[in-house]
Amino acid sequence: MQAIKIKAAASLGGAKLMLASGAMALLLMVSLLWVNQLQLWQGLAFVAAGLGMFAGWAKLAEPAYFLQMDDLGVQYRHRNGNWTLPWQSFLYSGIPQYEQRALAYIGFKVTDYDSFLQHLPLRFAVRIMSEQRALYIEAVRQGCESGRCASELLVEGEHFNTSKQQYTGIKAAFAYRMQRLSAQTGFDLFVSVTMSETDTQQLCQQINQARLQLVQNTVT
Numbered sequence: 001m002q003a004i005k006i007k008a009a010a011s012l013g014g015a016k017l018m019l020a021s022g023a024m025a026l027l028l029m030v031s032l033l034w035v036n037q038l039q040l041w042q043g044l045a046f047v048a049a050g051l052g053m054f055a056g057w058a059k060l061a062e063p064a065y066f067l068q069m070d071d072l073g074v075q076y077r078h079r080n081g082n083w084t085l086p087w088q089s090f091l092y093s094g095i096p097q098y099e100q101r102a103l104a105y106i107g108f109k110v111t112d113y114d115s116f117l118q119h120l121p122l123r124f125a126v127r128i129m130s131e132q133r134a135l136y137i138e139a140v141r142q143g144c145e146s147g148r149c150a151s152e153l154l155v156e157g158e159h160f161n162t163s164k165q166q167y168t169g170i171k172a173a174f175a176y177r178m179q180r181l182s183a184q185t186g187f188d189l190f191v192s193v194t195m196s197e198t199d200t201q202q203l204c205q206q207i208n209q210a211r212l213q214l215v216q217n218t219v220t
Contacts, residue, residue, distance in 0.1 A: 001214065005065040006203060021052030067191065067203075069210050074108070076191050081124030085189065087214045089115045093207045095200055096185045098138060102197050105135070106204060107187025110178065114164050116189070117171050125174045132190060136177055139184040 028045055068075040073086040074093075089112040096107040110116060129136075160172035160179075167175055178188040193200050 001069070001071055001210065003068055003070040004206070004210070006067040007065055021049045024052070025049040066193075069207065071214070074207060078124065078127070080127045081121050083116070083120050083124065085110070086112075086115050087211045088112065090189075090211070092211070093204045094187065095197065095204060096187050096190070098142065098185070102200075103135070104194065104200075105190045105192055106200060106207075107185060108189040108191075109182070109186065110188035113162050113175055113178065113188075117167060117175055118165075120171065120174065122170050125170050129174060129177060131192070135190060136181065139181050142184050 024045065028049065066077055068077065073084050073089070075084045076082055085108060089110060091109040091111055093106055093108050096103045096105055158168060158172055160167045160175040162175075181190070182188040193203075195203070
């Protein structure tokens with residue numbers, strides 16, 4: 001199949017923001033030639049320009065595309081790394097719900113942990129667990145009737161076994177989280193999104209249609 005790339009909203013406007021902030025800083029420096037003392041508003045404007053340039057740089061550091069669909073599967077691209085989920089390794093994607101409220105994530109129902117975990121970069125796994133910690137804690141709390149078992153469930157296993165392989169360390173902790181999240185939300189793997197719920201739903205449908213087509217072609 002021809003690669004389908006989904007643009008990342010977080011990367012848009014980075015260059016314009018940096019240029020605008022830089023121009024603002026330049027004008028402020030020129031204005032200092034006609035004053036004897038830095039005014040409060042000028043100091044605040046310098047700070048705002050600096051923050052704007054930093055924010056623009058941060059946007060430029062984000063990948064232009066956060067998801068890509070090709071023959072290999074669904075690829076998630078992040079400024080700190082990427083992972084690939086083969087088409088045969090999941091059943092479907094969708095929008096997870098919490099207390100009847102749609103979350104700003106795309107969830108994947110993974111059926112083959114091994115094909116995903118074997119190629120998951122360790123540093124990127126740590127980054128994902130850190131960024132999605134709030135999601136994990138809420139999922140654990142949702143599974144506690146009394147609300148007092150959360151601390152026990154937050155303890156991550158040091159070993160995780162599948163029918164094919166044993167995992168230890170970071171990959172075991174990541175797989176343990178996947179299993180816990182699946183038990184509470186129905187999805188094992190999550191990708192954060194900044195799109196509207198309608199656009200996210202359409203993207204999930206696009207992913208599911210591509211998966212169905214690729215899997216059927218592989219079987220036949």
